[in-house]
Amino acid sequence: MAFTYEFPRAALTVDCVIFGLDEACLKALLIKRGIDPFRGRWALPGGFVHVDETVDDAARRELREETGLQRVFLEQLYTFGDLNRDPRERVVTVAYFALVNLHDHRLKAASDAENAAWFDAADLPRLAFDHESIIQIALARLKGKVRYCPIGFELLPRKFTLSQLQRLYETILERPLDKRNFRKKVLQLDMLEELDEVETDVAHRAARLYRFNEAKYAKSTKQGFNFEI
Amino acid sequence: MAFTYEFPRAALTVDCVIFGLDEACLKALLIKRGIDPFRGRWALPGGFVHVDETVDDAARRELREETGLQRVFLEQLYTFGDLNRDPRERVVTVAYFALVNLHDHRLKAASDAENAAWFDAADLPRLAFDHESIIQIALARLKGKVRYCPIGFELLPRKFTLSQLQRLYETILERPLDKRNFRKKVLQLDMLEELDEVETDVAHRAARLYRFNEAKYAKSTKQGFNFEI
DNA sequence: TCAAAAGTGTTGAGCGTACACCCATGC
DNA sequence: GCATGGGTGTACGCTCAACACTTTTGA
Numbered sequence: 447m448a449f450t451y452e453f454p455r456a457a458l459t460v461d462c463v464i465f466g467l468d469e470a471c472l473k474a475l476l477i478k479r480g481i482d483p484f485r486g487r488w489a490l491p492g493g494f495v496h497v498d499e500t501v502d503d504a505a506r507r508e509l510r511e512e513t514g515l516q517r518v519f520l521e522q523l524y525t526f527g528d529l530n531r532d533p534r535e536r537v538v539t540v541a542y543f544a545l546v547n548l549h550d551h552r553l554k555a556a557s558d559a560e561n562a563a564w565f566d567a568a569d570l571p572r573l574a575f576d577h578e579s580i581i582q583i584a585l586a587r588l589k590g591k592v593r594y595c596p597i598g599f600e601l602l603p604r605k606f607t608l609s610q611l612q613r614l615y616e617t618i619l620e621r622p623l624d625k626r627n628f629r630k631k632v633l634q635l636d637m638l639e640e641l642d643e644v645e646t647d648v649a650h651r652a653a654r655l656y657r658f659n660e661a662k663y664a665k666s667t668k669q670g671f672n673f674e675i
Numbered sequence: 676m677a678f679t680y681e682f683p684r685a686a687l688t689v690d691c692v693i694f695g696l697d698e699a700c701l702k703a704l705l706i707k708r709g710i711d712p713f714r715g716r717w718a719l720p721g722g723f724v725h726v727d728e729t730v731d732d733a734a735r736r737e738l739r740e741e742t743g744l745q746r747v748f749l750e751q752l753y754t755f756g757d758l759n760r761d762p763r764e765r766v767v768t769v770a771y772f773a774l775v776n777l778h779d780h781r782l783k784a785a786s787d788a789e790n791a792a793w794f795d796a797a798d799l800p801r802l803a804f805d806h807e808s809i810i811q812i813a814l815a816r817l818k819g820k821v822r823y824c825p826i827g828f829e830l831l832p833r834k835f836t837l838s839q840l841q842r843l844y845e846t847i848l849e850r851p852l853d854k855r856n857f858r859k860k861v862l863q864l865d866m867l868e869e870l871d872e873v874e875t876d877v878a879h880r881a882a883r884l885y886r887f888n889e890a891k892y893a894k895s896t897k898q899g900f901n902f903e904i
Numbered sequence: 905t906c907a908a909a910a911g912t913g914t915t916g917a918g919c920g921t922a923c924a925c926c927c928a929t930g931c
Numbered sequence: 932g933c934a935t936g937g938g939t940g941t942a943c944g945c946t947c948a949a950c951a952c953t954t955t956t957g958a
Contacts, residue, residue, distance in 0.1 A: 449683040452676075454726040458685055458767060497683040497765050501756025525754045525769050527730025536726050538687060540754050540767075609937075626939070627921065650935040651928040838909075855912070856948065879908040880955040910955070919946080927938075 456527075456536040460505040461492030461577065463523065463541065463584035464513065466548040466564060467601040472617055473548070473564040474581060476573070477512055480561065483533050484574030488565070490581070492539065505542040513562055519545040519600040523584055531576050543584040545600035592618050593675050596637060599658040607645055607653035608632065615675055623675075635673060637663035685756075685765040689734040690721030690806065692752065692770065692813035693742065695777040695793060696830040701846055702777070702793040703810060705802070706741055709790065712762050713803030717794070719810070721768065734771040742791055748774040748829040752813055760805050772813040774829035821847050822904050825866060828887040836874055836882035837861065844904055857904075864902060866892035 464475040476488040491512035495504040502522070509515050523541040531537055548564075565571065567585060570578065592598045598614050599606075612628045632638060639659040644652035667673065693704040705717040720741035724733040731751070738744050752770040760766055777793075794800065796814060799807065821827045827843050828835075841857045861867060868888040873881035896902065 448679045448681060450677045450679045451684070452678075453723070454678040455680070455684040456687055456724065456726055458687060494682070495685065495756070495767070497685055498758070500758055501754060501767060504756075522754060525730060525751060527724070527733075527769065529727070529729055538724070538730060538769075540756065607937085624921070624923085625937090626923085629938080630940095631920085648936080649930050651930085651937050653937055836910090853948070853950085854910090855950085858911080859913095860947090877909080878957055880910050880957085882910055905958105907958085908956090911953085913950105915949090917946105917948085919944105921944085922942090923940105925939090927936105929935090929937095931932105931934090 454536075456538045457532075458495045458501075459492055459537055459539040460495055460501060460508055461490040461539050461541045461580060462505055462509050462520070463490060463543040463581050464509070464515065464518075464546060465543065465567065465584070465588060465601065466546050466551075467614055467617065468548060468564070470613065470617060472567040472585075474567045474570065475513060475546075475562060475564055476571075478561045478563075479574055487574040488563075488571050489574035490541075490577045491562075495540075501540050505540070509542075509544060515544065515546055515551055518551065519597060523580075523587060526576060526580060528576070539580075541580045541584070543587060545588075545597060547601060547603055549603050589618055589620075594673055596658060596663055596673055605641060605643065605655040605657050607655060609653055611656075619675075628675075631675065635663075636666045637673070683765075685767045686761075687724045687730075688721055688766055688768040689724055689730060689737055690719040690768050690770045690809060691734055691738050691749070692719060692772040692810050693738070693744065693747075693775060694772065694796065694813070694817060694830065695775050695780075696843055696846065697777060697793070699842060699846060701796040701814075703796045703799065704742060704775075704791060704793055705800075707790045707792075708803055716803040717792075717800050718803035719770075719806045720791075724769075730769050734769070738771075738773060744773065744775055744780055747780065748826060752809075752816060755805060755809060757805070768809075770809045770813070772816060774817075774826060776830060776832055778832050818847055818849075823902055825887060825892055825902055834870060834872065834884040834886050836884060838882055840885075848904075852904075860904065864892075865895045866902070 466473045466475065475491070477491045479485055479487050479489050491508055493508045495501055499507065505520060509520065520542055523543045525538065525540045527538045529536065531539065570581065592615070598611070598618070601614055602610055608629050611632065612623055612625065616623055637659060638656040639662065641655045641657055643655045645655060646652065695702045695704065704720070706720045708714055708716050708718050720737055722737045724730055728736065734749060738749065749771055752772045754767065754769045756767045758765065760768065799810065821844070827840070827847070830843055831839055837858050840861065841852055841854065845852055866888060867885040868891065870884045870886055872884045874884060875881065
């Protein structure tokens with residue numbers, strides 16, 4: 447079976463930049479390519495957009511097929527349409543970025559463990575195609591967006607301590623934050639729910655757990671409020 | 676001549692949302708469609724991406740061919756990849772948004788004047804395809820971005836008065852700004868060059884003209900400065 | 905001389921920032 | 932009892948917001 451068009455068409459793909467947060471560093475999930483071109487190089491998970499699925503669905507499908515990740519934060523990043531991105535033929539790719547919580551989402555068996563691995567986002571191996579620049583743009587987007595949107599929580603477990611949250615911002619923004627000011631700020635934003643629980647299994651005083659509360663956040667922002675760290 | 680592929684491929688297009696600023700309202704440039712589907716409806720200028728041009732180049736080319744506009748601010752907006760955007764077949768479009776200065780850039784003869792017109796962005800006619808939602812997203816992006824990036828100047832003549840600049844922000848942000856505070860703020864951002872000229876042909880005291888100075892802006896921002904209105 | 909818009913300072917409130925010590929817990 | 936991080940308050944400076952009158956010009 448073959449498909450014929452009057453004019454040549456670019457192939458359309460999706461690629462996903464997947465960020466996770468380790469104790470103290472930001473990680474990106476990469477796949478080792480099993481085929482040419484760039485066989486053996488690390489690359490972003492991704493693949494061709496089927497003609498009968500939306501581009502968003504293609505991104506979610508590739509994410510699931512190549513890494514086993516489902517129901518994670520996923521948002522369109524940018525479309526890369528230069529001419530020689532792929533040595534084989536003209537390929538335009540719509541890049542997405544995903545945020546996952548490394549604790550809840552262990553990589554599933556679906557992804558051949560040999561071929562998927564987390565890398566320190568600040569110390570990446572050589573990548574296939576233009577994936578290096580796609581990741582850089584995703585990093586810039588994350589840094590910018592985390593300051594005015596409550597997306598950082600996607601990188602943490604559902605229940606977290608304020609110290610974890612602070613480390614998250616310090617890691618992403620690459621600068622230290624003052625503990626007292628940070629706590630004052632996030633609590634006054636009135637979007638966290640204080641739980642009657644504390645963390646367990648720590649060798650020091652256990653910290654109180656909090657949970658992001660969508661409804662509270664919506665209410666605060668509706669009152670003309672601006673999330674801003 | 677025909678082009679054959681193993682799997683069916685979506686067609687790839689670009690569409691441009693073009694904003695201009697009239698005395699007191701934000702305008703969008705639309706094209707009246709001469710062919711089906713949606714013949715006779717207004718639509719965003721755009722067209723197919725050629726296989727031998729980048730997506731950015733395609734956007735610039737379509738802008739030039741359909742409206743005569745060249746050398747204007749143009750930036751990628753978002754990629755729309757839903758299934759039934761176009762009744763003929765699967766079409767994915769990369770949308771761009773452009774900012775033009777209505778005074779310097781009169782529509783050229785290149786664009787059949789009958790078929791291109793500026794509409795009040797707040798009062799658009801029925802549009803073809805999903806172009807209405809593309810414009811809404813472009814508006815949101817403009818509103819957001821104008822507050823932390825000096826892109827508003829693209830909508831004004833090269834030399835402008837502070838009142839024109841203030842009207843620009845008031846129009847885009849849809850709220851009144853205090854004159855003294857506004858002037859204090861933009862001058863202290865140290866990105867405007869005060870000229871030894873005043874506006875002409877006004878029936879009242881002539882206002883001083885200013886010009887956006889890229890170098891000053893770069894210098895100010897490098898000093899850890901943040902543009903923010 | 906009138907109309908229309910240009911241009912100009914001050915004050916109070918709230919927010920961001922800087923900063924240091926005691927507390928609870930597990931080992 | 933000691934090491935480790937959890938948790939808390941205050942003071943200062945700066946930025947933002949509110950606010951009204953005089954000046955210049957052309958008609």
